[in-house]
Amino acid sequence: MEKKINQPLNIKIMMIEYRTSIIIIIIIIISISVVGIPVELGEACVFYKQLSIVTLEVGHVGWSWQMEGTSTFVYGSTDGKDTLFIPEGQANGYWDSQGSYEIMINDFKSKGYISYNCESVENINVDAAFSKMAEMKANGYDIIGNNCLVHVIAILTSYNAKGLPTELIPKDWFNDLGTEGNDDGGNWVVTKFVKFEEYLAIKDLAAYNFLV
Secondary structure (H helix, E strand, O other), X not given: OOOOOXXXXXXXXXXXXXXXXXHHHHHHHHHHHHHOOOOOEEEEEEEEEOOXXXXXXXXXXXXXXXXXXXXXXXXXEEOOEOEOEEOOOOOOOEEXXXXXXXXXXXXXXXXXOOEEEEEEEEOOOHHHHHHHHHHHHOOOEEXXXXXXXXXXXHHHHHHOXXXXXXOOOHHHHHHOHHHHHHHOOOOOEEEEOOOHHHHHHHHOOHHHEEOO
């Protein structure tokens, strides 16, 4: 004789198991949303140096980015030469270095830079930044379309920096980082190396006026 199954009890057990499964799924979803997907964090900076063509200040910019999971920064610039155009493959005044934040700041200060903008960057791409650095080093130079600013944008974009303005003149582009740049997804914060009065004094020095 077959043993009868207590159907109400069986259904009750199934409902408990179903509810338990739903609760587990909800807990997993909440855990994922709280923890989030891990992102690689770093910092990108742009450094500004006064540079004038005859009497018009156009400015000069350098770049830096932070190595993944370290306090080391990779930084540099493309300084060009005493000419408007340098063919690809020839020395174009490119330089780079590595060091701590303090070493980087002091290095740029020693080279005459007067202020800088930095922002935190998510999902950084160190390999792409290194690759773009090598490309810019061999990319020659042109005062229009292949200058210090173009190289800064190329390298920091590869690193995944956000909020890079559309201005074509380095001075205007740098000044727009905290406005247009931040309106376009950036989080740039400007810092001056020197007080404004000292900046005005530097601005009048003949050493900072270059005839290209």
